[in-house]
Amino acid sequence: MKFMTLTMRNWRSFHGDHRVEFSVDPRKPVTLILGPNGAGKTALLNAFTWALYGEFTDGFAQPGQLVNVDAVEMDPSAETWVELTLVHEKDEFRVRRVTDARRQSAREYDLTVTKNGERAVEDDIYKILPKALKDLFFFPAETFSTANVLEGNRPGEGSSLNIGQAIRSLLAGDIYDRATEDLRKAIESEALKPPKNYSDNTVEDARRKYEQAQEELNSAESRRDDLPGLLADARDKASKAKKEAERYNPEEIRRWELEYGRLTGCVRQAEDATQRAHELYVTLARKAHLHFAQSAVHSAISQLDLAEKAGLMPPRIHESVLDKTLKECRCTLCGEPLSKEANDRIKTLRAHVADARVAVRGMETRSLLVRHVTQRDTEVAGLRKDVASLAADLGAAGPQQDADMRMLQAVLRTCVDVADRLLTKAMRELKDFTDAHNIERIPVGQSPVEIAMVRQKTVDMLIAEVKGIEADIEELSAKARESLADYTRKSSKSEGHKRKTAAIKILREVKDFFDAARKGLNRFGREDFEQAINVTYSDLIAKPYQIHVGEDFGITVRFPGREEEIPLSQSEKVLVLIAFLGAIARLAPLYEEIARNQQQLKRTGGVATSRSQGFPVVLDSPTSPLDDEYEADVVNALPKLLPQVVVIVSAKSVAVWEGIADSVGSANIMELTSRSSSNRKVRWNGKDHIYSAQDDGVAHARTRMTSIG
Template sequence: MILNELTLVNFGIYKGEHTVELTPTSKKPIILFGAFNGSGKTTFLDALQLVLYGKTAKTSSRGKGPYEEYLKSLINRDVSPKNGAGLKLTFTTKQNGKKEIIEVSRNWFESSPSNIKEVCEITRDGIFDGTASERWHEFVEEFMPSEISELFFFDGEKIEGLADPLRSSAILRSGIYSLLGINSIESLAKSLTQIEKRKALEITKESGSISIDSEEASAKELNSRKELIGQEKAGIANQLDRLTIEIARTEDEMKISGADLLANRHALQENLEVLKERRKRLTNELLELASGMAPLLLLSKQIAEIRQGLSKASGHNLKSAKAFEDEISTFKQQITLLKELDKVSKDSVFQLFDRRLAQVLAEVSSFSTDIDEAQLPSIDELSGLKKSIESKLKEFEVIENEIDVLNKSLQAVPSEEKVADIVKNLTEKQKEKTKLELKTEVLADEIRSINTQLERITKEITNKLAQIADLETSQIVNQRVLNHAQKAKNTLSKFKDELISKHLISLSDEISKCFQLLHRKSKFGLRFEINKDDFNLLIVKPSGEVVPAKSLSAGERQLLAVAILWALAKSSGKTLPTVIDTPLGRLDGPHRQKLISNYFPKAGSQVLIFSTDEEITNEHYESLKGHIALEYTINYDESTESSVFSKGYFETART
């Protein structure tokens, strides 16, 4: 099914007649709409739903009032209700391998002050089809079953409501039951049960010993109560979706105002005190170094020269040279006393002593001082001292920077009075959400209790029907019908369980693949498994560990909701248009890019995207450009008091 063209006539904010071409090409599936808030994109989406489904359409503005009142509210306010409004959708579909062009025209007007008349007309390949016009609500199920329409028509904000894997079990169950035809199986099983009841009643009229009337009455009462609770639960779910969006917006407002920093002020102050204490300790350590050998670093060059001079003086200083001179004098005296040595020998020895003494005295006079070499710091000691001081100074600089950052953060913390209203608003909304969640849990428990009671009653009815089936009566035909009905029901039940189990595995794999394509971390490695008992989605690490849903970030949960819808749509095997409103929500930059690169171009053969200028920006537009077949901007024209379509996506914003 491919949407070709939609015409709106005096519909909501669209005054007059507006026709929009929607046909994609084989390599360019995207039809891109740009619209500021309030300019009419949600109205356009409602038009698509309404023209297809009429009374059963899932539109944004439909209340609990009568359908006729809703239709009247959709007539443009500047147009007389007697002139009314209308929608016309043309789409192409395949029937038995043959292409067919279908045009759905839905018009309504005020026929009397208290009555709105609606006319639905269908043409197939240009020929009016009266039967399809009268029974379009049945025919449309052939092209796009209403039960799975939410897999293809969704908006980014409603994704928030599906972003909790626990709450996603409802859409998974609905999607699986619709796609696999489980609803038809259950419908057939119910029909068989009705046959069983009818035949059993015929038998009991004769037997009179066994009755299922009380069980039937109890089951009817429980089902009525369950339906009321379900409606209440659905209403709370809508409130929770709205609150989730409002809380997200309030949190954004808190960030802008700085109110979110208020809660961290005490921690910031504690961190500041710790850093100041570290700075004080480091300052003392530096002062201690400065009072020791640190000043000698300024004389490193001179100390090196002194050491060099000492090495040239053979290690002598003035004191050692004097001692050396005294020692030589003593040797001379002792040699003089030796009678065996002649005068020539004595003079030669004395000359050697005098030359060596003169050499030492010359070296000492040129290079040496009275410095003890052991008292001079070594090069290694000075180098180690320098590195230690540099390390402490670097640490001191880091601490100073951190203190500066904390001081700025504390200065940015607003006063409690300034943000009191925002904090109060958020607190109230969070309390309201908690109450609604608790109420939802209570209602869910009540539904589970009713289901338990219904299961018990169903078993009692089944047992009684089995007893009745065993009665030997004259109605052999009825007996055979009962027996065959029970066997057929058992067969259908086994078939349903095996069918679900088989497809849950492939669908779980498809959800995992879609999530990996959307996640910015390509090696994230999470796997998703659908529990066949309650359809809850389990999140499994590569190690096999099951992790709680809350471990995913808000953006990751939103991507998971998209992955679920994408996987269900791919598994449907149907060629249907995908219509997405406000697609990027609160996703961060990398996740947005993944959605744009990996999802939008592959979401289907036709993808209608409705975005504000802050979602699909110039950069994102360039990434999508090669996949866009048509692009429009919806603007509100104050001169005509109507929203209008113009070609190009925010053309002025890009140029």
């Protein structure tokens, strides 16, 4: 999918008719739009979102005043419209949204959608660009400055974008959401209630217990579905509150962040140590047979060694020779007759010579036992090394070099106790720290620092709830199944009850299937997204970083094979954010094709992406948070992102953008004219172009869109 043109009439500061043609050349994927402050860069970004969705990006000021002020003064019924032309696969779509000065404040719009010149419907566009992707494909400068996709250790950071919802939208996963909700309503429908003329206290009691268990389960599932949105909103508020606090008292919030980061780091370290200790203790318990069998194995080897030394294995004389000598009373070797004393000696020798097969088996057994001892020594040495490493990390006394299993068990028991105490202490210190700022109601005039602390505490509580809610749902689901089974048994005498409980059971099983499908889409979508963002980031920056995407789609950056997070420079953070957007844009056409072929649960989880495919993104001032020294890194990376990228920026660093002129297929200027503007020109490809102009005769600032190549 590619944008072809954007046409506007009287849109905000753009008086009259204006047109932008986007580059569709994959060798020149960048459409560059230069504009001074106040020219309407954010308004231009919102021309896209308004045309497609009738909505605006966060922070868009005065959404009820869309018609150009000069146009309204000339004609009180003046209208504004925005038309976006795009090509998807072999089809051309036109989307035009219209309002006028009288209807704009009430947000009343007219929408026209055509497909290949024929009338189409709004859903045809939403199938290509779902509403859930608005904040991903149309990204404003304010979001670049305040949103942070890095999970990190710092409070307030984390994705404020609901990537799980976006992925489900691309995969048409809303069918599973709707199916689950419809099935939930069907289970609770009046049609499955017991007959009104049936009265049995035992059955009624069982039915009430089942309905209560089902209601608790429904409530927990609804809460689970709401949590991603609540967490995204809480993170967004925490991020904005943090920035406000930094402006108010940056030193105080910095100290709080450092202490919060230190305490949460201690909790994570203690959790890791506790998990290591308990896992190692389980491993040691599973290897206990090595200790208990040790003495028996050594005793058996010793006895077999003695048998060998005594000549019992292998036998010095084969038993067949001795048997023949005794039978003939003559030495088989020399032929001499046996005396009575010689015959008695041979009988004694025959009694002590083992059967040859038994002797061979004894030797084989000894070899197996010796091999067992060697393997046991290797395993014990490995356990000894692991226990010593854990003890050193915990500051506990380690085992001796020749420690046996009993001694290792004693040392490990100490390590488990130390780890548990450290975790309890770390969690208590973190709780004490956060509880010290646990303010139930924000009084008037409270400092932004305290507000930021409260916002972050809300984020922490929601994260904890997200981690535990699936376990709660499993428990409640088991309770509901058990109560339904009890209700079914007790009501089995009634045919009416029997049919209805059977129907409820079937509906629950179908609902469980759709729930599993939703979970699968999230899990496999997360795997695809992690792979896509790593590919995208490696395209943008040549550094050996690995991006990890958590269960809640939070992002951490690490070195391959290591767990600790990498501190990133500001430009690297912006590149992570751009890669974040590019990953979704690259997945979009692939996921759309998967959804069209109804292969969501077959192909997701192994989808490969590349820079040659992907939907376009529109970025408003992506380099605004950066210092000059970092700006070139981001500018040079953008042409590698997608087959089409629209970038709206100021010309303050136009020389940096000229560095990628070979990748710019369409360059445009938003010429600003106002009383307060200065007369400025911008040089592009060796030519000067008007950038802003001062005019005392202009009542209101106005902008004109001009193509410069």
